[in-house]
Amino acid sequence: MSRNEPELDDILRSLTVPSIGTSAIARRRFLQGSLALGSASALGPTLFADEAAALGADDRILVCIYMAGGNDGLNTIAPLDSGTYFDARKTLALDATSSHKIANNRYLHPSLSTLADRYRNGEVAIVEGVGFPDDDHSHFSSIKTWMSASSQHGPGSSGWLGRYAEDAGLGALGSVNVGDRGVPLLMAGRNSVATGLPTDGNLFGAEVEEAWEHDLVNFFSSLAKQGGQASPMANAWAEQLGTAIDVASNVSPIYDQNQEERGLVRNMGLAANLINLDVGARVISTEFRTFDTHDDQAADHAARLKEFDDAVNRFYRNLRAKFQDRVVIMTYSEFGRRVAANDSRGTDHGTAGPMMMIGPAVKAGFHGSLPSLRNLDDRGDLKHTVDFREVYATVLQQWLRADASQVLGGSFQTLDLFGSPGDVTTSPINPGTVTSLDGLTRAGAAPKARSPLSTTEVVQQVRPKLASGF
Amino acid sequence: MPASDQISYNEAAHLLRRAGFGGSKREARALVGLTRSQAVAAVLDFGTATPARPPENPNLSEWQQNLAAQEWWITEMATGKHPLREKMTLFWHGHFATSWDKVDDQKLMNDQNHILRTMGMGDFAEMCKAVSLGPAMLIYLDNETNVAGAEQENFARELMELFTIGVGNFSEDDVIAMAKAWTGHNTKGFVNRDGRWVYDPSYVYNKAEHDGSNKTLWGITRRWNGPDTIDELVHGSQQGLTARYISEKLWKFLATGTPSEAVLKRISNAFIASGMRGKALVKAILLEDDFWDPSARYALVRSPVEYIVALMKVTGWTTEDIPIRWYMEPMGQLLFNPPDVAGWGTNDYWLSTATAWARSRFVTEWQWRIRNTPLLEGVEDRSPADAASYIFSTFNVSQPSAASRAAIEAWVANAHANNRGWSIQPNSFVLGALCPEFQMA
Numbered sequence: 001m002s003r004n005e006p007e008l009d010d011i012l013r014s015l016t017v018p019s020i021g022t023s024a025i026a027r028r029r030f031l032q033g034s035l036a037l038g039s040a041s042a043l044g045p046t047l048f049a050d051e052a053a054a055l056g057a058d059d060r061i062l063v064c065i066y067m068a069g070g071n072d073g074l075n076t077i078a079p080l081d082s083g084t085y086f087d088a089r090k091t092l093a094l095d096a097t098s099s100h101k102i103a104n105n106r107y108l109h110p111s112l113s114t115l116a117d118r119y120r121n122g123e124v125a126i127v128e129g130v131g132f133p134d135d136d137h138s139h140f141s142s143i144k145t146w147m148s149a150s151s152q153h154g155p156g157s158s159g160w161l162g163r164y165a166e167d168a169g170l171g172a173l174g175s176v177n178v179g180d181r182g183v184p185l186l187m188a189g190r191n192s193v194a195t196g197l198p199t200d201g202n203l204f205g206a207e208v209e210e211a212w213e214h215d216l217v218n219f220f221s222s223l224a225k226q227g228g229q230a231s232p233m234a235n236a237w238a239e240q241l242g243t244a245i246d247v248a249s250n251v252s253p254i255y256d257q258n259q260e261e262r263g264l265v266r267n268m269g270l271a272a273n274l275i276n277l278d279v280g281a282r283v284i285s286t287e288f289r290t291f292d293t294h295d296d297q298a299a300d301h302a303a304r305l306k307e308f309d310d311a312v313n314r315f316y317r318n319l320r321a322k323f324q325d326r327v328v329i330m331t332y333s334e335f336g337r338r339v340a341a342n343d344s345r346g347t348d349h350g351t352a353g354p355m356m357m358i359g360p361a362v363k364a365g366f367h368g369s370l371p372s373l374r375n376l377d378d379r380g381d382l383k384h385t386v387d388f389r390e391v392y393a394t395v396l397q398q399w400l401r402a403d404a405s406q407v408l409g410g411s412f413q414t415l416d417l418f419g420s421p422g423d424v425t426t427s428p429i430n431p432g433t434v435t436s437l438d439g440l441t442r443a444g445a446a447p448k449a450r451s452p453l454s455t456t457e458v459v460q461q462v463r464p465k466l467a468s469g470f
Numbered sequence: 471m472p473a474s475d476q477i478s479y480n481e482a483a484h485l486l487r488r489a490g491f492g493g494s495k496r497e498a499r500a501l502v503g504l505t506r507s508q509a510v511a512a513v514l515d516f517g518t519a520t521p522a523r524p525p526e527n528p529n530l531s532e533w534q535q536n537l538a539a540q541e542w543w544i545t546e547m548a549t550g551k552h553p554l555r556e557k558m559t560l561f562w563h564g565h566f567a568t569s570w571d572k573v574d575d576q577k578l579m580n581d582q583n584h585i586l587r588t589m590g591m592g593d594f595a596e597m598c599k600a601v602s603l604g605p606a607m608l609i610y611l612d613n614e615t616n617v618a619g620a621e622q623e624n625f626a627r628e629l630m631e632l633f634t635i636g637v638g639n640f641s642e643d644d645v646i647a648m649a650k651a652w653t654g655h656n657t658k659g660f661v662n663r664d665g666r667w668v669y670d671p672s673y674v675y676n677k678a679e680h681d682g683s684n685k686t687l688w689g690i691t692r693r694w695n696g697p698d699t700i701d702e703l704v705h706g707s708q709q710g711l712t713a714r715y716i717s718e719k720l721w722k723f724l725a726t727g728t729p730s731e732a733v734l735k736r737i738s739n740a741f742i743a744s745g746m747r748g749k750a751l752v753k754a755i756l757l758e759d760d761f762w763d764p765s766a767r768y769a770l771v772r773s774p775v776e777y778i779v780a781l782m783k784v785t786g787w788t789t790e791d792i793p794i795r796w797y798m799e800p801m802g803q804l805l806f807n808p809p810d811v812a813g814w815g816t817n818d819y820w821l822s823t824a825t826a827w828a829r830s831r832f833v834t835e836w837q838w839r840i841r842n843t844p845l846l847e848g849v850e851d852r853s854p855a856d857a858a859s860y861i862f863s864t865f866n867v868s869q870p871s872a873a874s875r876a877a878i879e880a881w882v883a884n885a886h887a888n889n890r891g892w893s894i895q896p897n898s899f900v901l902g903a904l905c906p907e908f909q910m911a
Binding site for chain 2: 215216
């Protein structure tokens with residue numbers, strides 16, 4: 001047999017939280033010991049009704065899209081006026097005429113046509129060069145780093161949005177993952193986990209039509225309210241099923257539209273529908289795959305970015321006008337790809353990449369700076385210019401109005417990514433922040449691209465499991 | 471022998487839920503009247519036959535082999551003669567959590583599974599060594615690439631943090647020294663066979679890659695080398711910590727909640743006195759008064775595997791009847807695929823809306839299958855009180871709460887009042903399978 005790198009799907013599955021979709025509040029109260037035998041009668045569905053609070057005047061919503069597998073940032077927002085880029089990417093280089101020029105030496109991939117329009121409308125902020133020190137190029141440890149944003153590892157580790165949701169006291173529908181694979185580490189708090197909404201609906205307690213179905217569901221709802229079970233833990237189970245039924249009946253309308261859609265388009269449609277319900281959703285995460293484009297990248301990458309473009313469109317088509325400037329979509333990925341294309345018309349694991357922030361409330365334009373394509377690290381990778389935690393700190397402080405240092409366990413510089421909600425910025429493009437890439441242009445005398453394979457990389461190909469860990 | 475030491479039916483049912491996956495009425499009755507120690511000896515008697523191994527079929531793909539092993543194991547839990555052995559194998563699988571996701575070779579996972587099944591009740595140090603030097607673990611925690619001069623700390627850290635003494639009981643310097651001690655204990659890796667490079671996962675001690683220098687662990691300086699660190703952890707200076715750590719973890723898995731200090735002392739001392747043998751620890755736990763206390767009954771949430779196995783026992787469904795494997799991932803527990811090196815948690819770890827939906831979905835999607843089968847047959851012809859007893863009895867719930875009983879009686883009466891007798895049998899199945907009592911061990 002030959003050994004390969006573990007399948008990305010498998011890695012991601014192993015990073016999901018097994019206790020998928022805990023109702024945060026039920027878990028928290030339980031841990032506080034307030035579920036003593038017989039005392040559960042006050043909890044259950046009535047508790048949920050309290051949680052389903054409409055969006056307050058100062059509340060903002062964050063929707064996180066994880067581009068799983070390591071998105072090729074250089075072919076998402078490409079520096080097509082750079083000769084170095086063409087030397088490195090060879091046949092994988094994008095074509096400038098079909099790409100969307102949005103700034104000096106910055107072209108969006110041809111698939112991102114409506115995103116280009118959004119950019120020109122002042123609704124897209126791009127943070128370039130985001131990464132972290134000593135990235136070991138492993139999907140496994142890199143995504144764990146991105147999701148946890150914490151140096152703590154091992155049992156009980158948590159995700160930065162999970163910690164935020166806990167600190168903010170978000171309820172069962174405050175923090176939600178849309179997807180069928182469990183809740184990612186991103187959304188796991190110290191003692192609670194986001195609700196995990198499956199994409200196909202079919203939730204027990206929803207779409208109850210016949211009288212006998214009502215009676216069956218009501219049986220469990222009433223058990224949840226009564227308490228008096230055989231043990232405190234049995235009461236907690238009864239309450240959990242009651243909460244699930246209650247959440248199901250509350251969220252079931254989100255499944256009514258766009259049923260034929262699949263993948264990220266469907267997930268983002270569901271996310272918008274959930275926000276429209278106005279039941280307190282504040283942090284929503286979802287993911288799509290795979291960006292792990294080691295070979296024959298061009299078609300796959302184009303398809304993924306088209307799916308992304310369609311999904312953002314679906315989201316805003318579904319989202320009610322009154323929420324439009326209260327929501328920001330943020331993308332992230334575990335790493336970018338290596339600057340040089342490989343011999344299989346693909347790209348290998350790299351380091352830094354861009355993050356996109358989308359929504360009328362962002363300060364559109366470029367932030368951070370694109371790392372030099374010539375001054376690479378010893379593996380031939382970009383040197384990051386922005387620490388990912390600086391972006392998180394900015395989102396936490398400026399958008400979610402949270403104490404970033406409490407969530408991140410340290411202080412980080414912030415960027416200037418947001419205006420006020422409702423303050424739609426229309427001419428924000430700031431050419432001053434666009435790196436000129438050493439002044440190289442396609443016509444210029446581009447230096448020879450560095451050898452695509454460093455010694456380290458050769459070792460990695462022989463023993464591909466070098467880079468991994470927990 | 472005092473009569474009070476003879477166990478009752480309810481106590482027998484409790485023992486079978488904890489020392490297995492729930493027993494039938496016949497199995498429970500067979501234990502009634504025995505003393506606690508006789509009953510515990512009975513569930514701990516695994517006979518002398520060599521346990522079976524997961525089947526291997528080289529014609530199947532890796533993925534199919536993984537599914538086949540999952541199904542084989544879950545069937546062994548549901549129908550095998552020694553449910554406690556399978557439950558302990560499940561415990562050790564979560565303890566030495568290793569995932570096929572990363573190992574990517576079910577044969578290696580099956581080898582590890584066999585170690586856990588055959589060595590789990592013996593000397594913990596021997597099992598720990600066998601697992602540590604097994605290719606599945608060498609690959610999973612990267613010791614396959616741990617060589618002198620380029621140490622890989624992943625396994626070294628987890629050996630102490632998760633497998634033996636627990637977090638807070640070692641220093642970062644210990645991790646560095648431990649990593650050095652385990653250098654050279656690798657897999658053969660890529661070897662050239664007839665001009666082709668193939669990966670050979672078998673264990674090899676690469677002496678040239680081992681750091682043979684003096685290293686200091688827990689203040690003891692010597693030429694530590696791999697397995698002898700396990701002897702020190704389990705039988706040497708760190709024994710007390712290891713005994714407490716394993717004892718508390720197994721108590722939470724088999725008994726309930728956090729053990730009192732007195733209980734923890736007793737069971738870990740029994741573990742030590744036996745020479746750190748798993749069987750002695752299990753026995754000590756099952757003989758504690760706190761284990762038998764009425765408040766301990768129905769106090770542990772069944773993990774998804776325990777829940778599905780209990781349902782298989784009630785219904786007689788097999789993995790061929792029902793595609794059970796597709797329901798395990800949404801429920802959150804895939805055998806051979808623990809979420810990370812820390813394995814699965816216990817009890818409230820399994821409380822969540824999504825797992826509640828996943829269990830509900832399984833039950834409601836298959837509830838119609840019981841029509842025209844003997845399961846709950848004729849329940850619609852019984853009085854509400856009799857129907858409730860029938861449902862609890864079918865699910866081997868010997869002590870339902872008054873609340874659940876009253877709710878079922880009211881539900882049956884209502885179904886009759888609305889002329890929905892046809893719905894009572896299939897829906898009784900849902901009530902029984904999702905009622906809080908059946909979710910609990």
